[in-house]
Amino acid sequence: MKSMIKKITTTALFGVLAVSAFAGCGGASSSSNGSSDAGSDAAKFDASKTISVVTREEGSGTRDAFTELTGVLVKDGDNKTDNTTTSAVTINSTEAVITNVKDNEAAIGYISLGSLNDTVKALKIGGVEATADNVKSGDYAVSRPFNIAYKGELSDVAQDFVDYIMSSDGQKIVSDNGYVTVSENAAYSGKKPSGKISVAGSSSVSPVMEKLAEAYQKVNTNAKVEIQTSDSSAGMQSAMGGTCDIGMASRDLKDEEKSALKVETIAKDGIAVIVNNANTCDDLTLDQVKSIYTGETTVWSDIIK
Known part of the structure; x- marks a missing residue:
């Protein structure tokens, strides 16, 4: 016994x-x-499946930042080559990337950290979790600024809105929505002028901008903020062309944009590399991410041992 x-x-x-x-x-x-x-x-999960690579469209600030940070974008002097595999599925919004990865067990994509939800899984990068604290400390490698830009002097009401964003009230909204604050200014104490403000650009910046606009319009009922979502490049073009008051970009501005616009960073954001919840992979190195996105690694079993 x-x-x-x-x-x-x-x-x-x-x-x-x-x-x-x-x-x-x-x-x-x-x-x-x-x-x-x-x-x-x-x-x-079937690791023998071919990896379904999901990327953002050209002009997306998230794509520009992601490819540069992971080495998928190669610079040679003034020339830049985006080596994203031609087999990648190109998606034109954050929400659509999440949906694609959620519905496809073999998919991998990337999104703004602030837009992450539990329908997909964010991978660690080099053993570091994609969190706001790790972005702030610099430990999480795949992060970028959220910028606003405008041409010349802003109207009184548009400047007041920017002042609100950079106040402790606005930065609390930034923090509450999973992004990293960049300002330690005092509480908002503007004059609350009346008028309309048009904001256009990045689909990654839009979610937090909508929260900021909603909160600002509650404290300044004389103002109306209209937000048009597209991508970072379109936002900068709209700002330079004068068709919006404020452009949004989820990346650093290009040289020609910097020369034409005034720029201000309103938050910092991580780029979460996401997979389907069924995927058994939890962690990738930057080199592995690059290998997947350049098409060198094509099957999940090459990653999942």
């Missing part, structure tokens, strides 16, 4: 060790009887 108890205990111990061996990108967990856990998404 004692021999039988000892045998059962030893078997149970091996079962625990077997489960722990499959942590991270190592594979799906198993139950103690050796069968797959049918209720677990991770247990169902």
Whole structure:
């Protein structure tokens, strides 16, 4: 009887060790009887699938920042080459990227950290989680500024809105929505002038800008803020052309944009690399991300060992 108890205990111990061996990108967990856990998404993931690479459209500030930070974009003097694989699926909004990855187990994409929700999984990069604290500390490598830009002097009401964004009230909204603050200014104390403000550009900046506009219009009921969402390049073109008061960009401004516009950073944001919740991978290096996005690595089993 004692021999039988000892045998059962030893078997149970091996079962625990077997489960722990499959942590991270190592594979799906198993139950103690050796069968797959049918209720677990991770247990169902097929690592032999071809990686479905999802990217943003040209002109997207998120794409510009992501490709530069991961090395997918190669610079040679003034020349820049985006080496994103031609097989990538190009998506023109943050929400559409999330939907695509949520609906495709083999997909990988990237989005603004502030837009992340639990329908997809954010990967660690080099062992560092994609969080606002890690962006602020500089530990998370894939991060970029949220910029606004405008041509010449702003109207009284547009300047008052910018003052609100950079006040402690505005920066609290930035923080509350998962982004990193950049200002330690005092509370808003503007004169609340009347008028209309037009803001245009980045679909990554738009979500927090909408929250800022909503809050500002509550404290200044004389103002109306209209937001048009497109991409960073379109936002800068609109600002330079005078078709909007304030342009939004989720990247650093290009030289020609800097020469024509005044720029101000209103927040910092991480770029979350996301996969389907069923994917067993939890962590990638920057080199692995680059390899996937340039088309060098094409199958999940090359990553998930």
